[in-house]
Amino acid sequence: MEFCDECGSMMHSDDGLWVCSSCDHEKARDEATEAAMTTTQGQDTDSGPVDMSEVDxxxxxxxxxxxxxxxxxxxxxxxxxxxxxxxxxxxxxxxxxxxxxxxxxxxx
CATH class of the missing domain: 2.20.25.10 (N-terminal domain of TfIIb)
Structure with a gap:
């Protein structure tokens, strides 16, 4: 996730650029920085019910x-x-x- 340096809004990716949806500010994407970002894509967001049967x-x-x-x-x-x-x-x-x-x- 990237935030605009100009207005603070969340930016979206467009080819090799980050583009602000609010003010149209653009900046180049940096692969090294993006590789270090954490993503929720593919993470389990619902672990289901908690099994308490084994707990004393x-x-x-x-x-x-x-x-x-x-x-x-x-x-x-x-x-x-x-x-x-x-x-x-x-x-x-x-x-x-x-x-x-x-x-x-x-x-x-």
Missing amino acids: DSEIGPTTKVKCPECGHDRARYEMKQIRAADESETRFFTCVECDHKWREDDH
């Missing part, structure tokens, strides 16, 4: 006061996981200390 319940984490949607108990263990893109917030997973029902924060 005692390792899931601290407890908090939250009502279990299954049994109504008011305590659950929780842990935070980054399951979406890095620019999105983490998801909090709960496990009821009474009935071991598992749910995540945005399920209800």
Whole structure:
């Protein structure tokens, strides 16, 4: 990704040039610089559901006061996981200390 030196807008490539969509400023592309750039092309953006089946319940984490949607108990263990893109917030997973029902924060 390249940004315009004149106005700061994102530029697009056109043959051997970077061209600004906003002000039409142009500058030559540099293969050495572009080779060092990081791209998201081909990266897995959806890693799917998180498998918690192999995790021992005692390792899931601290407890908090939250009502279990299954049994109504008011305590659950929780842990935070980054399951979406890095620019999105983490998801909090709960496990009821009474009935071991598992749910995540945005399920209800």
